[in-house]
Amino acid sequence: MKFRFSGTLMRFVEFEREQEFAAATIREAIDGLVAKHPQLQNVLFTASGSLRQTHRLFLNGDQLGNDELARAVGEQDVVEVLTAIAGG
């Protein structure tokens, strides 16, 4: 499957907008992503391992709940990660 990034997260994936991983589930693909870019671990996940709520994930255009990372994915699937971070 393919991840698509933009904005704030780009620097944590070395400005590669799209990244492909062979994985059976979204979670497995994220594990591959974090292995490639270890600095993403703290950015995407809390210390207890939950996906931070500020990230919005879309699988082929459908927004995913935080408990849906176990969903099966295939080669053609695309997960877009949107993160809007603003100051106070």
Next chain:
Amino acid sequence: MDAEAIAKHARARFAAYVNEHVNPGSDERDRAGTTFSREMLREAARAGLWGLGMPKACGGGGANAFEWGIALEQLGYLADDGSFPLVVSIRAAIANAIHNAGRADLDERYVQPMVRCELFGSFAYSDGADPFAFNSHAERDGKDWIAHGEKLLVTGGASADVFMTYLRLQGSGDLIVLLIEANDPGVSVTPVDVTGLRAAGLSSLKLDGVRIPAERVLCDEDGVSHAQRFLNERRTLLACGALGRMQAVFEMCIDSLDQTVRYGKQLVEMQNVQATFGRMYAGIESARALTHFSLRRQAGLAPGFDPMFDPIGAAAKYTISERAIEISTRAFRLLGGKGYVRDQRIERYVRDFYGLLAGGGSQDVLEVDLGIDAISHYHRMKQAR
């Protein structure tokens, strides 16, 4: 109630208080950079204004976002000091954020006194770095937390008693949210000399090994999301006062040009002046329509509000800020030399409006976030067709 009825009610209810307690002395506060006195704000509580947007369960008015936003818009219209609606709104926002933790001990210690106007809260977030690399941090010491670092621009900080403070955790890089009190040893608050909104008490907050007990942890992980949720809800509300002030500037211009005669004609009869008023009117009404739509979504009166990043809310804050600067600049042009005189206060309103360029999510960052969101939305819609 519809927007007009709420606005009428708010104006009738708060005009006397604002005219008696807020507007006198606004020039002096601006020149000296001093914030509102506690006594003056207590009068706001007596007028039923202070707690209107605070939690009902703690004695507040429990106004929803739509009602509260329109009340703030009317405060901006009535009060010639742009800092006033800003300070009132940040105090309510902090009371709500603490109440939302769902803890009776925090309601009793903080929220109830906040509703009674005995305790003021502020939001201490930005420290000059992005939230994944904050320099301000906390470390564990037994059951307590020790806070270090500096928050650079805290709205209402000069008179705050408690700061909702976001600190990076050593090791994990996560953010924790601590309630740090102004009189905790190691805390120092320094007013910052700013361009506009000079009565809003913008201050820096320095934390030098401040010990915070475990019961004052508001959120123990994912503080980034806590902050973004807070800012997302706050974005439209913080700009509502400026929307009201735009309307006041507009009316002030018409009133002034009504009384100005050049070459035997009132200036309002000249077509180029009429066209300028037409542009100003379109700017104000489009900003108002978007803002009220955003507030309705936030209050749950219309569907679609996104609790983490609501593009309509961001667009509303963005639009108010841009239109406010545009309209005050047009006011300068219309009023000529008269507008350049400080007593007219147009220059103060311009300086106040400039505060919105950076506050509540800077305009430039919001442009990027909105653009990314819009492109993604388009791609999703295209895919669904």
